[in-house]
Amino acid sequence: MFLWWQWYGTKWIWLCGACTMIYLKPYTLAHKTLWNAFNADSKNGLFLFDRDYMDYHSDRFKDNSLLFYEEDKLLALLPLNITDNVLYSHQGLTFGGFITGRTMKQEKMLECFTLLRTFMQEQGISKLIYKAIPYIYHKIPSQEDLYALFVNNAQLFRVDCSSSIALPHPIALPKGRKSQITRAKRENVQINQSQDFAAFVTLLNEVLQSRHQSKAVHSAEELALLSKRFPEQIKLFVAHQAQTLLAGALVFVYPHLIHTQYLAVNDKGREIGALDLLLKTLIDTYAQSKTYFDFGISTESNGTFLNTGLISQKEGFGGRTITHQFYELLSSGGGGIIPYLLFPFLLFYSFISLLFYCGIANATTMRRG
Template identity: 45%
Template sequence: MQGAGRMIEIVPFTQSEREIWNALNAEARNGHFLFDRRFMEYHSDRFQDCSYIFMDEGKPIGLLPANIAGDTLYSHQGLTFGGLVVDQRVTSVRMLAIWDILLHRLREQGVRRLIYKALPSIYHRAPAQEDLYALFRHRAQLIRRDVTTTIDYLSPGVRSKRRERGVKKAVKAQLHFTESQDWPAFWRILSDTLQSRHGVAPTHTLQEIILLSERLPEAIKLYLAEQDSQAVAGVVMFDTATVAHAQYIAASEQGRDVAALDGLFDFLIERYRHSHRFFDFGISNEDGGRILNEGLVTQKEEFGGSSVAHDVYEVVVDTSAL
């Protein structure tokens, strides 16, 4: 290959590259602990791994966390996000070369589609959207868009009077807010809430979330609102270098009566103010992004958040180019 990509090669991930993978993810402009092998491997029995490492003159410069199902490569079905993870050496030209090499490999494998979950820019340590330009060049189609609600601590929105009243109600109820390891207590609240309201279970089982929190204690944390030493609400936080993200949110009936989540979010927003750029409440969409839960997104926006897009693209692999 000519130009900046002449020395780039694509290497299928194997366990022998585990340390190389994790080291690059930790240093990348757009690394995320979801791409750490300690996280990815908790559900390795459910997804056929088809991840790749990109090497330039023998040194790793990029990663693609991915799984394969039939004739489709996903980046990644088992993760909220996917996409190419790159270090400072991946210029726009090198990114185009990486895509050419990747698509050539997929053609050889008989892959006909690539589903690509782009990492939202709030998670970038430094700008890293070269992949979006490459997607455009390869005629990628946007097939899903969710919106997450995010507070930018450098330019926060105005908190509503309703949320302020909720915080005062929680204070009046003398709730105690704390980091906790009482995962079973919160998982009961979460499971009951999801089952009664939506007829579903949490994405992770209790055993899985405990396992992941033990593997990545600096990234996965539980915070509780307690009344009379009893958990009445909780939030599971996923912490990255730039974003404090609320992954799971739930309150018991007793907690809802005293606005426990309003009080807990007030506590958390202040806790992360000086260590992170963004506080993210998560998405408020259903049906592949086509439905916006207006009540839910309004509740989040009333804390001063605004929308960030989560985009998913489809690239049709032209197998006739072989």
């Protein structure tokens, strides 16, 4: 065991541990099986990071993903794409960041970031835009990357608000929400699972076009393809009155969380509470098997504008804010400041620790002799 004072990124910090060899490799198609198996068994892996999901839009994003090894064992994955000499993790995904195994610890993550920045410098890459995975998506605590970003002087430049329900601790619905749910039942609105992605995307694009002058990121064909690849993780639920589609929810199902990737409701459905009944049905369905119900973000313009009407609807179901955080990490780094006042004490402590270690080593040698 060693204690040493080391420059990491832009700051001097104390480390205590044994030296190990960590190195990285660029992702190639030959790594696909290994990548997918590691992602499935990782601390914070999601089906979004499975190559069968990531690569469906490989024609739109130039992949630059990396694998990090400790000696001969895979330690972490980093999904990346590159655009105009800038790395992103990841432009084609809701978020990105390091996917880590259970052996990942804080010191190892610091080493991974040092390697990453060296790689960026060698490749002439100016910076990394890093979208951290929100903690509610972690299987077990996995925020080693946030501390490493701080140590490397990464700048937090964007924060989005997402609304999530803690399903074991629900907040009571307001009277207005309950009355809309009751009305939908009285109007004989039916909730079912569906495979009619074409009808749903048509409804979704009509709503997006009328309200935001935009359209869905995914086409109906892409959603059908992804649902076929991930039938247990991607599901479509709809609300009908007779044969008329009123509302729909495309949900992503994670190990302990449900996320509404898309929500859409037409004017008639909004009037009679079709989406309210649909969401209440989904919340009740997953309340016993999941920990969180995540509605997604309600911010626009890189987080600077809060859509109060949208977030109010989500908060009306008991959703409360978690954040999506975006960081900019320069390959060149910034100026860290050495804590000079602490340096004499830390130097003395390091010297005593080294003497103590040498004493143990000498005693062990004498006993063996």
